[in-house]
Amino acid sequence: MKYADLHPNIRIRIITDFFTDLTQKSIIPFMAIYLSVQIGAGVAGLLLTVNIVASMIIGLWAGYWSDRIGRKKLMVIAQSLQVLALLGLAIANSPWMDSIIVTCLMFLLSSLSSGITVPIANAMIVDVSSEHERHYVYGLQYWTTNIAVTFGALMGGLFFESFRFLLFSLVCIESMITLFILVFMIRETMGNRAFGSDNQFNGSGPSTRLMEADNPIQRNILKTYWAVFQDKRFMIFFTATVLAVSLEFQLDKYIAVRLKSEFTSQLFGLDLSGLHMFSLIMVINTVLVALLAIPFSRWMGRFQFRSIMTVGMCLYTAGFAVLAFSNWAWLLISSAILLTIGELMYAPVRQVMLAGMIPDSNRAAYMAADGLSYNVAALLGSLGLSIGAFLPSYAMAVLYGLMGLGALVYFRMSLRKADTQNEHLTYTDAS
Known part of the structure; x- marks a missing residue:
């Protein structure tokens, strides 16, 4: 198995995910420190909790709608929101403006964007990969994620405290490039079900009946998770x-x-x-x-x-x-x-x-x-x-x-x- 043998979408996603992880890890870990200093540790913890809950809810929503209107459309929307959020963070921490309120709002918007992207990106990889490819794909993602975390932590440690405007500006530019790649290079994959034997229930009995329709929207989600x-x-x-x-x-x-x-x-x-x-x-x-x-x-x-x-x-x-x-x-x-x-x-x-x-x-x-x-x-x-x-x-x-x-x-x-x-x-x- 070679990188060149993978579906173009997977090759692109591995590269863009590396830079997305780099962006997230240069901001999110240090945002807790910044918010604690600005608004107090107690309030900062509640704000981070709200971000996580909102991200969970919108992730479920995104997974549902991606099976109805397609992966690419929602990914482009989510990445557009990410660009807007990072641009807002840069402006709110610039030499011309210093607003903790705008920073909190833009950080929430960034979390919502990530909540939309993650389940859809994972579904896209499953859409266009076979079972024997996935071990290689996920292993490659594991390594690139760790590298991105390393460099993201270094960037955040060096720039977040004293050069937030520069840091947010750099990651905003990276996010714009990712948006360009998504719009012009990523293909829609919702219809690619050839590899998806593990995308649906394949047993017999009550569990199968809960998932009896091929259309994911017709599945009884509540009974399944119960x-x-x-x-x-x-x-x-x-x-x-x-x-x-x-x-x-x-x-x-x-x-x-x-x-x-x-x-x-x-x-x-x-x-x-x-x-x-x-x-x-x-x-x-x-x-x-x-x-x-x-x-x-x-x-x-x-x-x-x-x-x-x-x-x-x-x-x-x-x-x-x-x-x-x-x-x-x-x-x-x-x-x-x-x-x-x-x-x-x-x-x-x-x-x-x-x-x-x-x-x-x-x-x-x-x-x-x-x-x-x-x-x-x-x-x-x-x-x-x-x-x-x-x-x-x-x-x-x-x-x-x-x-x-x-x-x-x-x-x-x-x-x-x-x-x-x-x-x-x-x-x-x-x-």
Whole structure:
């Protein structure tokens, strides 16, 4: 499989998604810090919560309408809104204007644009890819996303505090170029169903009857998801995922704000601010994941699922607990490495567990519900910023420890509920 063999839409999306991720990661993590300084941590957390909820709702709306009027049209509309939002952010933080109200409104508009784009872009990739291509496509996206996160964190750390107008102007220009590419180079894919055996229910019995029409608009969505959320093992797994991933979302919310207000230190003779340390933590995490994910997974092949999950979640939780209260530079760096190792251990196991519990008859519904767990986790991440405005840092560290412990308990409960085949899975099966 080569990059040149992919559908033109996929090749274009991988490139444009890289720059979109670069834009988002140079703004969103640092926006929490900016809003906390301007309007207070409590209000900033509520505002971020509103953004996430609005993005979730409009994402469901966009997924529905994209199956009626097409992918490209809504993607062009969403990207146009993104250009408008970034232009507004640049103007509101320019030498001629400094408006926190306009900044908040434009940030909300940017979040709505992203909420529209993500589900449609994912659907477009499925429309024009075969099953054997998707492993390569998603793997390529994983690598480019990590690279974009790295450079986005560097850009934000260097420019956001003192050169916001320049940063917003640069990402606005990038967004305009993406809009041009979408309008003139992306093709409509809504009618491409040749590869879509996994886009619809293919089993028999009640689950199939819930999805009996080929037209997605005729599907009974409420009954389908009601059946999914009655699956006790999946809901235990869902809860564990929410608790684990919500720790990750604390990094660019409470932890970033705390470092901004509390941290000052020196490293190798250089003065480090809280923003610099936050950027360094982000870079350490992203680079280690990008460089070590594949060789690390092969090395872990000799161990059992339950052991990997237990050790990984303990390291992951301990790393975040230390980040919640420490102001010692070397301890923060060590914690970033620790939580990354934990992430490299537990995350692949989580994916294999998910694949093992999803029935073929309603795969799409289960995957969509799993995606919802990340939205709930992002919501908890924003609420953590508000809670952190009232609790001391050591109390937040205890809270992170309890969340990680809860995630581990629920993951192990999900493993115990597995059938005989899943109980004897090895990590080698995953890789």
